[in-house]
Amino acid sequence: MIAQHIEEVAPTMAPRTAYQKGVMLNRYMAWLAIQSPRRRHTVDDLSLTNLRRYHGHLVAEGLKPSSCTSYLDKLHQFWKWAAEHDDYGPLTPPPRRLKLAPVPAKLVRAPNWAQMDEAIAASSAEWHRRLLVLLRCTGLRCNHQAMALRWDWVDLEAQRLTIPSELGKSVQESRGRVVPLAPPLAAELASWGLRDGLVLQRKGKPLNYNNALLATKRAWVKAKAPEDVWRRRPHHAFRKGFETGLLAAGARFEVAEYLVGHSLPGMLDVYMDPALALALDAAVDLVPEIGASKVARLERKVEG
Numbered sequence: 001m002i003a004q005h006i007e008e009v010a011p012t013m014a015p016r017t018a019y020q021k022g023v024m025l026n027r028y029m030a031w032l033a034i035q036s037p038r039r040r041h042t043v044d045d046l047s048l049t050n051l052r053r054y055h056g057h058l059v060a061e062g063l064k065p066s067s068c069t070s071y072l073d074k075l076h077q078f079w080k081w082a083a084e085h086d087d088y089g090p091l092t093p094p095p096r097r098l099k100l101a102p103v104p105a106k107l108v109r110a111p112n113w114a115q116m117d118e119a120i121a122a123s124s125a126e127w128h129r130r131l132l133v134l135l136r137c138t139g140l141r142c143n144h145q146a147m148a149l150r151w152d153w154v155d156l157e158a159q160r161l162t163i164p165s166e167l168g169k170s171v172q173e174s175r176g177r178v179v180p181l182a183p184p185l186a187a188e189l190a191s192w193g194l195r196d197g198l199v200l201q202r203k204g205k206p207l208n209y210n211n212a213l214l215a216t217k218r219a220w221v222k223a224k225a226p227e228d229v230w231r232r233r234p235h236h237a238f239r240k241g242f243e244t245g246l247l248a249a250g251a252r253f254e255v256a257e258y259l260v261g262h263s264l265p266g267m268l269d270v271y272m273d274p275a276l277a278l279a280l281d282a283a284v285d286l287v288p289e290i291g292a293s294k295v296a297r298l299e300r301k302v303e304g
Helices: 002-012 015-035 048-060 066-085 113-121 126-138 183-189 209-222 236-248 253-260 280-284 292-303
Strands: 160-163 179-180
Touching: 002 015, 002 066, 015 048, 015 066, 048 066, 113 126, 113 209, 126 183, 126 209, 126 236, 179 236, 179 253, 179 280, 236 253, 253 280
Parallel strands: none
Antiparallel strands: 160 179
Protein backbone atom coordinates (compact mmCIF):
# COMPACT_ATOMS: atom_id res chain seq x y z
CA MET A 1 0.00 0.00 0.00
CA ILE A 2 2.82 2.36 0.85
CA ALA A 3 4.54 1.60 -2.46
CA GLN A 4 1.31 2.26 -4.37
CA HIS A 5 0.74 5.48 -2.43
CA ILE A 6 4.20 6.77 -3.31
CA GLU A 7 3.75 5.77 -6.95
CA GLU A 8 0.48 7.72 -7.18
CA VAL A 9 1.63 10.90 -5.41
CA ALA A 10 5.17 11.00 -6.85
CA PRO A 11 4.16 12.89 -10.04
CA THR A 12 2.97 15.80 -7.87
CA MET A 13 6.31 16.34 -6.13
CA ALA A 14 10.05 16.42 -6.71
CA PRO A 15 11.65 12.93 -6.95
CA ARG A 16 13.70 13.34 -3.78
CA THR A 17 10.62 14.56 -1.89
CA ALA A 18 8.76 11.41 -2.92
CA TYR A 19 11.77 9.35 -1.89
CA GLN A 20 11.90 11.02 1.53
CA LYS A 21 8.18 10.41 1.99
CA GLY A 22 8.73 6.71 1.32
CA VAL A 23 11.61 6.61 3.79
CA MET A 24 9.43 8.18 6.49
CA LEU A 25 6.56 5.75 5.92
CA ASN A 26 8.88 2.75 5.84
CA ARG A 27 10.37 3.90 9.12
CA TYR A 28 6.91 3.49 10.65
CA MET A 29 6.72 -0.03 9.20
CA ALA A 30 10.13 -0.83 10.69
CA TRP A 31 8.92 0.38 14.08
CA LEU A 32 5.80 -1.79 13.81
CA ALA A 33 7.94 -4.79 12.94
CA ILE A 34 9.95 -4.29 16.14
CA GLN A 35 6.78 -3.97 18.23
CA SER A 36 5.28 -7.22 16.93
CA PRO A 37 7.78 -9.07 14.71
CA ARG A 38 5.65 -12.16 14.14
CA ARG A 39 2.48 -10.43 13.04
CA ARG A 40 1.49 -9.35 9.53
CA HIS A 41 0.79 -5.63 9.50
CA THR A 42 -2.37 -4.24 7.97
CA VAL A 43 -4.31 -0.98 7.77
CA ASP A 44 -5.55 -1.69 11.29
CA ASP A 45 -2.11 -0.60 12.44
CA LEU A 46 -3.12 2.93 11.47
CA SER A 47 -4.56 3.94 14.82
CA LEU A 48 -4.38 6.90 17.15
CA THR A 49 -2.88 4.67 19.83
CA ASN A 50 -0.07 3.60 17.52
CA LEU A 51 0.57 7.18 16.39
CA ARG A 52 0.86 8.27 20.02
CA ARG A 53 3.30 5.45 20.81
CA TYR A 54 5.27 6.11 17.61
CA HIS A 55 5.55 9.79 18.45
CA GLY A 56 7.00 8.83 21.83
CA HIS A 57 9.50 6.61 20.04
CA LEU A 58 10.58 9.44 17.73
CA VAL A 59 11.03 11.79 20.68
CA ALA A 60 13.09 9.15 22.51
CA GLU A 61 15.22 8.79 19.37
CA GLY A 62 16.12 12.46 19.70
CA LEU A 63 14.23 13.87 16.69
CA LYS A 64 13.42 17.56 16.78
CA PRO A 65 9.76 18.51 17.37
CA SER A 66 9.50 19.77 13.79
CA SER A 67 10.82 16.43 12.46
CA CYS A 68 8.36 14.48 14.61
CA THR A 69 5.53 16.59 13.22
CA SER A 70 6.73 15.94 9.68
CA TYR A 71 6.81 12.17 10.21
CA LEU A 72 3.29 12.15 11.62
CA ASP A 73 2.04 14.39 8.81
CA LYS A 74 3.28 11.88 6.24
CA LEU A 75 1.49 9.09 8.10
CA HIS A 76 -1.74 11.07 8.22
CA GLN A 77 -1.53 11.80 4.48
CA PHE A 78 -1.06 8.09 3.80
CA TRP A 79 -3.92 7.18 6.13
CA LYS A 80 -6.24 9.68 4.43
CA TRP A 81 -5.23 8.39 0.98
CA ALA A 82 -5.96 4.79 2.03
CA ALA A 83 -9.36 5.74 3.47
CA GLU A 84 -10.34 7.40 0.18
CA HIS A 85 -8.97 4.63 -2.06
CA ASP A 86 -11.49 2.53 -4.01
CA ASP A 87 -9.93 -0.77 -2.94
CA TYR A 88 -8.56 0.06 0.50
CA GLY A 89 -11.20 2.51 1.70
CA PRO A 90 -13.71 -0.11 2.96
CA LEU A 91 -10.92 -1.77 4.99
CA THR A 92 -9.31 1.36 6.42
CA PRO A 93 -10.28 2.89 9.78
CA PRO A 94 -11.41 6.56 9.59
CA PRO A 95 -8.26 8.72 9.56
CA ARG A 96 -7.48 10.56 12.76
CA ARG A 97 -4.76 13.09 13.51
CA LEU A 98 -2.67 13.12 16.66
CA LYS A 99 -2.81 16.57 18.24
CA LEU A 100 0.63 17.82 19.18
CA ALA A 101 1.75 20.92 20.98
CA PRO A 102 2.61 23.63 18.44
CA VAL A 103 6.30 23.85 17.63
CA PRO A 104 7.56 27.25 18.79
CA ALA A 105 9.13 29.36 16.09
CA LYS A 106 12.87 29.82 16.45
CA LEU A 107 14.73 33.06 16.10
CA VAL A 108 16.46 32.98 12.71
CA ARG A 109 20.18 33.59 12.82
CA ALA A 110 22.03 34.09 9.55
CA PRO A 111 25.71 34.75 8.87
CA ASN A 112 26.68 38.14 7.49
CA TRP A 113 28.84 38.64 4.40
CA ALA A 114 32.03 38.88 6.48
CA GLN A 115 31.35 35.61 8.28
CA MET A 116 30.61 33.82 5.02
CA ASP A 117 33.79 35.23 3.52
CA GLU A 118 35.83 34.04 6.49
CA ALA A 119 34.42 30.54 6.05
CA ILE A 120 35.40 30.68 2.37
CA ALA A 121 38.91 31.80 3.32
CA ALA A 122 39.08 28.86 5.75
CA SER A 123 38.41 26.33 2.97
CA SER A 124 41.19 23.79 2.77
CA ALA A 125 40.77 22.90 -0.93
CA GLU A 126 39.97 24.78 -4.13
CA TRP A 127 36.96 22.57 -4.99
CA HIS A 128 35.45 23.38 -1.61
CA ARG A 129 36.20 27.08 -1.86
CA ARG A 130 34.40 27.19 -5.22
CA LEU A 131 31.37 25.47 -3.71
CA LEU A 132 31.12 28.03 -0.91
CA VAL A 133 31.60 30.93 -3.33
CA LEU A 134 28.71 29.63 -5.44
CA LEU A 135 26.47 29.23 -2.39
CA ARG A 136 27.41 32.66 -1.04
CA CYS A 137 26.70 34.46 -4.31
CA THR A 138 23.50 32.67 -5.41
CA GLY A 139 21.64 31.36 -2.36
CA LEU A 140 21.24 28.02 -4.15
CA ARG A 141 20.58 24.79 -2.28
CA CYS A 142 23.75 22.76 -2.09
CA ASN A 143 23.28 19.10 -2.89
CA HIS A 144 20.76 19.08 -5.72
CA GLN A 145 21.35 22.56 -7.15
CA ALA A 146 24.81 24.07 -6.71
CA MET A 147 26.56 20.70 -6.96
CA ALA A 148 24.46 19.79 -10.02
CA LEU A 149 25.01 22.99 -12.02
CA ARG A 150 26.45 22.56 -15.49
CA TRP A 151 28.45 25.00 -17.56
CA ASP A 152 25.76 24.77 -20.24
CA TRP A 153 23.55 26.83 -17.91
CA VAL A 154 26.13 29.57 -17.33
CA ASP A 155 26.20 32.47 -19.78
CA LEU A 156 29.16 34.65 -18.84
CA GLU A 157 28.63 36.97 -21.79
CA ALA A 158 25.03 37.77 -20.85
CA GLN A 159 25.88 37.46 -17.12
CA ARG A 160 22.99 35.02 -16.62
CA LEU A 161 22.56 31.73 -14.78
CA THR A 162 19.80 29.31 -15.78
CA ILE A 163 18.46 27.13 -12.99
CA PRO A 164 16.47 24.48 -14.90
CA SER A 165 13.26 22.88 -13.73
CA GLU A 166 15.03 19.59 -13.05
CA LEU A 167 16.87 21.22 -10.14
CA GLY A 168 13.68 22.49 -8.51
CA LYS A 169 12.66 21.26 -5.07
CA SER A 170 9.33 23.07 -4.68
CA VAL A 171 6.50 23.52 -7.17
CA GLN A 172 7.70 27.08 -7.74
CA GLU A 173 11.29 26.01 -8.37
CA SER A 174 10.20 23.27 -10.74
CA ARG A 175 9.31 25.98 -13.27
CA GLY A 176 12.96 26.88 -13.53
CA ARG A 177 14.28 30.42 -13.52
CA VAL A 178 16.97 32.64 -15.02
CA VAL A 179 18.84 34.96 -12.67
CA PRO A 180 21.64 37.46 -13.21
CA LEU A 181 25.11 36.59 -12.00
CA ALA A 182 26.36 38.65 -9.08
CA PRO A 183 29.51 40.53 -10.22
CA PRO A 184 31.80 38.71 -7.73
CA LEU A 185 30.54 35.35 -8.96
CA ALA A 186 30.88 36.29 -12.63
CA ALA A 187 34.51 37.22 -12.02
CA GLU A 188 35.12 33.96 -10.16
CA LEU A 189 33.49 31.79 -12.83
CA ALA A 190 35.54 33.45 -15.56
CA SER A 191 38.70 32.26 -13.80
CA TRP A 192 37.67 28.64 -13.21
CA GLY A 193 39.31 27.23 -16.31
CA LEU A 194 37.75 24.53 -18.49
CA ARG A 195 34.01 25.12 -18.87
CA ASP A 196 32.68 21.69 -19.60
CA GLY A 197 30.31 19.42 -17.71
CA LEU A 198 29.65 20.18 -14.06
CA VAL A 199 30.64 23.60 -12.75
CA LEU A 200 31.87 22.02 -9.52
CA GLN A 201 34.20 19.06 -9.84
CA ARG A 202 36.95 17.38 -7.88
CA LYS A 203 39.63 15.74 -10.00
CA GLY A 204 37.18 15.54 -12.88
CA LYS A 205 34.46 13.84 -10.80
CA PRO A 206 31.24 15.12 -9.16
CA LEU A 207 31.58 16.35 -5.59
CA ASN A 208 30.69 13.99 -2.76
CA TYR A 209 28.06 15.64 -0.57
CA ASN A 210 29.21 14.05 2.69
CA ASN A 211 32.79 15.15 2.09
CA ALA A 212 31.57 18.65 1.28
CA LEU A 213 29.43 18.75 4.42
CA LEU A 214 32.33 17.78 6.65
CA ALA A 215 34.61 20.31 4.95
CA THR A 216 32.04 23.09 5.41
CA LYS A 217 31.61 22.34 9.11
CA ARG A 218 35.38 22.53 9.52
CA ALA A 219 35.49 25.83 7.63
CA TRP A 220 32.85 27.40 9.89
CA VAL A 221 34.72 26.21 12.99
CA LYS A 222 38.06 27.43 11.65
CA ALA A 223 36.49 30.80 10.80
CA LYS A 224 35.24 31.02 14.42
CA ALA A 225 31.75 31.89 13.25
CA PRO A 226 28.99 31.85 15.90
CA GLU A 227 27.71 28.28 16.01
CA ASP A 228 24.07 29.31 15.96
CA VAL A 229 24.36 30.76 12.44
CA TRP A 230 25.49 27.48 10.86
CA ARG A 231 24.88 24.55 13.25
CA ARG A 232 22.83 21.64 11.83
CA ARG A 233 22.72 23.16 8.31
CA PRO A 234 26.19 24.46 7.43
CA HIS A 235 25.44 24.76 3.70
CA HIS A 236 21.95 26.21 4.13
CA ALA A 237 23.49 28.95 6.27
CA PHE A 238 24.85 30.51 3.07
CA ARG A 239 21.33 30.55 1.62
CA LYS A 240 20.10 32.39 4.71
CA GLY A 241 23.07 34.73 4.60
CA PHE A 242 22.51 35.54 0.92
CA GLU A 243 18.85 36.51 1.34
CA THR A 244 19.42 38.30 4.66
CA GLY A 245 22.34 40.23 3.19
CA LEU A 246 20.34 41.38 0.17
CA LEU A 247 17.41 42.53 2.31
CA ALA A 248 19.74 44.34 4.70
CA ALA A 249 21.31 46.14 1.72
CA GLY A 250 17.90 47.39 0.53
CA ALA A 251 16.73 44.74 -1.97
CA ARG A 252 12.97 44.35 -2.31
CA PHE A 253 11.47 41.40 -0.50
CA GLU A 254 9.95 39.81 -3.60
CA VAL A 255 13.22 40.15 -5.51
CA ALA A 256 15.22 38.35 -2.82
CA GLU A 257 12.55 35.64 -2.61
CA TYR A 258 12.59 35.11 -6.38
CA LEU A 259 16.37 34.87 -6.52
CA VAL A 260 16.40 31.98 -4.03
CA GLY A 261 13.43 30.27 -5.69
CA HIS A 262 10.69 30.86 -3.13
CA SER A 263 7.02 31.26 -4.03
CA LEU A 264 5.82 34.87 -4.23
CA PRO A 265 2.72 36.13 -2.40
CA GLY A 266 -0.70 36.53 -3.97
CA MET A 267 -0.89 35.75 -7.69
CA LEU A 268 2.56 37.10 -8.55
CA ASP A 269 3.79 33.64 -9.53
CA VAL A 270 1.04 33.50 -12.16
CA TYR A 271 0.79 37.07 -13.45
CA MET A 272 4.21 38.67 -13.05
CA ASP A 273 7.06 38.49 -15.55
CA PRO A 274 10.10 38.66 -13.24
CA ALA A 275 12.43 39.81 -16.04
CA LEU A 276 10.27 42.92 -16.51
CA ALA A 277 8.89 43.57 -13.04
CA LEU A 278 11.82 42.75 -10.76
CA ALA A 279 15.06 44.69 -10.62
CA LEU A 280 17.11 41.51 -10.48
CA ASP A 281 20.37 43.00 -11.77
CA ALA A 282 20.22 45.82 -9.24
CA ALA A 283 19.68 43.28 -6.48
CA VAL A 284 22.66 41.05 -7.30
CA ASP A 285 24.79 44.19 -7.65
CA LEU A 286 24.30 44.49 -3.87
CA VAL A 287 26.35 41.32 -3.34
CA PRO A 288 29.71 42.61 -2.09
CA GLU A 289 33.06 41.48 -3.38
CA ILE A 290 34.39 38.48 -1.51
CA GLY A 291 36.46 39.76 1.38
CA ALA A 292 35.23 43.34 0.98
CA SER A 293 33.73 43.41 4.50
CA LYS A 294 37.06 42.42 6.04
CA VAL A 295 38.91 45.07 4.05
CA ALA A 296 36.39 47.71 5.13
CA ARG A 297 36.82 46.73 8.78
CA LEU A 298 40.60 46.98 8.51
CA GLU A 299 40.32 50.38 6.85
CA ARG A 300 38.05 51.65 9.62
CA LYS A 301 40.48 50.27 12.21
CA VAL A 302 43.42 52.08 10.57
CA GLU A 303 41.44 55.31 10.31
CA GLY A 304 40.46 55.01 13.97
